[in-house]
Structure formats: C-alpha cells, structure tokens
Amino acid sequence: MIRVVLVAFAVLFSGLAAAEVADVYNFEDSRQEQRYQTLISELRCPKCQNQNIADSNSPISKDMREEVYQMMKQGASNEAIVEALVARFGEFVRYKPQFDSRTFLLWATPAIAVFGGLLVVAGVVIRSRRAGPDAPALSEEEKARVDKMLAAHKHDRAS
Structure with missing residues (x-):
C-alpha cells in the first residue's frame, strides 16, 4: 500500500x-x-x-x-x-509578409484562384446554355428505369 x-x-x-x-x-x-x-x-x-x-x-x-x-x-x-x-x-x-517582388505570388494566389474559378463557372454555364434544347433526350430504356425508381421511392414513402 x-x-x-x-x-x-x-x-x-x-x-x-x-x-x-x-x-x-x-x-x-x-x-x-x-x-x-x-x-x-x-x-x-x-x-x-x-x-x-x-x-x-x-x-x-x-x-x-x-x-x-x-x-x-x-x-x-x-x-x-x-x-x-x-x-x-x-x-x-512574419505571419503577414510584406508585399514585394518575392512575395507577389503569395499574395496573388487567392485572387488568381478566385478568377480561375469564375472562368470555369462561366465556361460551364455558357456550354450548358449552348447545349440547351439540343441536348439528347432520355432513351425509352432510361425513361422506364427512372419511372421504376420513382415508383419505388413513392412506395417507400407511403410505407
């Protein structure tokens, strides 16, 4: 003890x-x-x-x-x-480095990333608008599959 x-x-x-x-x-x-x-x-x-x-x-x-x-x-x-x-x-x-030629990329990277993201979003939107009504419709097989999934979902919710 x-x-x-x-x-x-x-x-x-x-x-x-x-x-x-x-x-x-x-x-x-x-x-x-x-x-x-x-x-x-x-x-x-x-x-x-x-x-x-x-x-x-x-x-x-x-x-x-x-x-x-x-x-x-x-x-x-x-x-x-x-x-x-x-x-x-x-x-x-320094936690906040001064802006100069050596730290330009460090400070510019967030702005470049945001600008790049906006370009990607704009490209996707423009491409989807161009494809609008000309986009291929669902085949009969795909429509039947979707209907079957919706029916199963409704049946599950009703139970």
Missing part, C-alpha cells in the same frame, strides 16, 4: 519538476505589456511549425521574446523590432 502511495506522489509531482519557468518581465504600464503581447503573438518561431513565439517553448523563441523585451525597454518602435528580428531570422518570422 505504501508503494502505491509513493508511486502516486511521484507521478503527481513529476509534472511539477519538469515544468518550465515562465518568462517574467516588468512593464511600466498595461499598455506596454499589451504591446509586448501583441508583438510576440505576431512573430513566428523559426524552429516550430507555425507557432508564434508567445506559445513556443523552444530556446530560440525564448531568445526572441527576450530581444523584443529589451528593444522595447530601449524605446524601439514595433516596426524596428520586427525588422531587427526579420534581419536576424529571415522573412519567415
């Missing part, structure tokens, strides 16, 4: 031993803290798969959070902070 209790305590408190200490930063006011939270939630971890640095536990994210905090303390603007991190880690750290 004592072994069971000891194992239960070991399992219960092992999570606490492995828990990581959260970053603790002192801010002058809640506006500055909100600015910090916004910045770290808008920057992507270069190591993690589509995770911002606010939610990531990787060492590089911790370094990035520290750098954001230090630059804020030095009075840097949001743009200067983001540009410094982009210069250090690459354009990948």
